[in-house]
Amino acid sequence: MNGARFEFDGKIEEKNGQQFVDGRGRYGQGxxxxxxxxxxxxxxxxxxxxxxxxxxxNAESDEGYVLGGxxxxxxxxxxxxxxxxxxxxxxxxxxxxxxxxxxxxxxxxITMIGGEWKISGNVTISGNxxxxxxxxxxxSIIDDGGNTNHHSH
Numbered sequence: 001m002n003g004a005r006f007e008f009d010g011k012i013e014e015k016n017g018q019q020f021v022d023g024r025g026r027y028g029q030g031x032x033x034x035x036x037x038x039x040x041x042x043x044x045x046x047x048x049x050x051x052x053x054x055x056x057x058n059a060e061s062d063e064g065y066v067l068g069g070x071x072x073x074x075x076x077x078x079x080x081x082x083x084x085x086x087x088x089x090x091x092x093x094x095x096x097x098x099x100x101x102x103x104x105x106x107x108x109x110i111t112m113i114g115g116e117w118k119i120s121g122n123v124t125i126s127g128n129x130x131x132x133x134x135x136x137x138x139x140s141i142i143d144d145g146g147n148t149n150h151h152s153h
Contacts (some may be wrong), residue, residue: 002056009046036066047089
């Protein structure tokens with residue numbers, strides 16, 4: 001089996017549930033329509049400049065497969081041992097960090113820790129909100145609908 005570093009050129013074809021990619025191998029050798037298998041339950045679209053592993057199981061250059069597809073400038077750094085991250089080319093990320101999950105989309109962050117969730121930023125709920133427990137507010141409660149005088153304590 002032979003292997004080499006592969007650089008994606010950004011062209012991706014999806015056909016019959018499989019992904020085929022184009023790019024360059026070692027010494028600038030061009031490859032087209034190489035099969036890129038992915039694990040069950042995961043799908044991604046590597047961007048131009050992403051790196052992968054080009055393997056030739058039978059040492060035949062016309063029977064190559066590309067594994068991986070990570071762009072070195074987009075990969076999140078500083079994850080602790082055992083952590084997992086799902087991220088895209090725009091910096092949106094979901095981090096699984098042992099006892100917490102952190103989701104950061106365009107600098108709007110949601111942190112879920114065990115049974116406690118912390119949401120940073122504004123939250124809009126369209127529909128009804130039912131609370132089974134106490135509500136604690138450290139700021140003002142603003143009633144734009146004028147319903148405050150219709151309830152009692």
